[in-house]
Amino acid sequence: MFPNGMVPLGTSTFRFACHPGVSCFTACCRKLDMFLYPYDILRLKKRLNVSSEVFLQNHTRLSAGLHPYFPAVMMRMADNDEQTCPFLGEQGCVVYADRPSACRTYPLERAVDRASRRGRPQEYYFLTDHPYCRGHEESATHSVSDWLREQQLLHYNVMNDLWAEVDTVFAGNPWRGEGVAGRWQQLAFMVCYNIDAFRNFVHESGLLRRFRLDKARLRLINHGDDEALLKFGFDWLRQELAGLPTLCAK
Numbered sequence: 001m002f003p004n005g006m007v008p009l010g011t012s013t014f015r016f017a018c019h020p021g022v023s024c025f026t027a028c029c030r031k032l033d034m035f036l037y038p039y040d041i042l043r044l045k046k047r048l049n050v051s052s053e054v055f056l057q058n059h060t061r062l063s064a065g066l067h068p069y070f071p072a073v074m075m076r077m078a079d080n081d082e083q084t085c086p087f088l089g090e091q092g093c094v095v096y097a098d099r100p101s102a103c104r105t106y107p108l109e110r111a112v113d114r115a116s117r118r119g120r121p122q123e124y125y126f127l128t129d130h131p132y133c134r135g136h137e138e139s140a141t142h143s144v145s146d147w148l149r150e151q152q153l154l155h156y157n158v159m160n161d162l163w164a165e166v167d168t169v170f171a172g173n174p175w176r177g178e179g180v181a182g183r184w185q186q187l188a189f190m191v192c193y194n195i196d197a198f199r200n201f202v203h204e205s206g207l208l209r210r211f212r213l214d215k216a217r218l219r220l221i222n223h224g225d226d227e228a229l230l231k232f233g234f235d236w237l238r239q240e241l242a243g244l245p246t247l248c249a250k
């Protein structure tokens, strides 16, 4: 059922701890091919107090995505001999409270079965075992559910699952015959990764006025809440590109 004979952890526990005392401390924060998801970028650009445009320019690169119809955004490693993560400081991670999903989840990997026979998506967690990581020799034990709580992953997973639903639409080549890099794909990229540009677009185009949005949601968006705007953007893309009834037109 799972690739390479991988076995999900289920309810069993695993041994792991990561702290400045492990001999490998920060060994994993270099030479990374790390995907950044839309919510990762919201958190990081807010943490750094820069616009999403500046964040994209300074810290990311584009790569092939999981399908041919939308690129992936990756963290760009620093241009030094060790190709360190740009957020690796002398004492460790300088954006720790807002570190990306992949860093939070490690040493676990998450897979979601969206076609589960149970009728709703099922998530599975697997334990990675990189030889350089000595964290597995520490005595602390965790269950998956403890780990998700301790690493504050639950909300990240909710936001990443919303993004996955949008990317599933992208995987169907929904670009209205414009092909990749056409106007709709550029709009979609802006919604997903450049939230400050999307905010300007929303104001200039009057996009919000086309839909019935409840007052609380509208208030959040109008008060500059990036997360509320991103969720609206996801709904808008799913409606425009896949015809899903995610928003109510006026």
Ligand code: SF4
Pocket (backbone or CB within 6 Å): 017, 018, 019, 022, 024, 025, 026, 027, 028, 029, 106, 132, 133, 134, 135, 136
């Ligand atoms: S290699 Fe493992 S134990 Fe070492 S710093 Fe990275 S996550 Fe922590």
Ligand code: SF4
Pocket (backbone or CB within 6 Å): 028, 029, 030, 032, 085, 086, 087, 088, 089, 092, 093, 094, 095, 096, 099, 100, 103
């Ligand atoms: S964001 Fe922080 S934890 Fe993640 S790779 Fe960079 S320095 Fe390491």
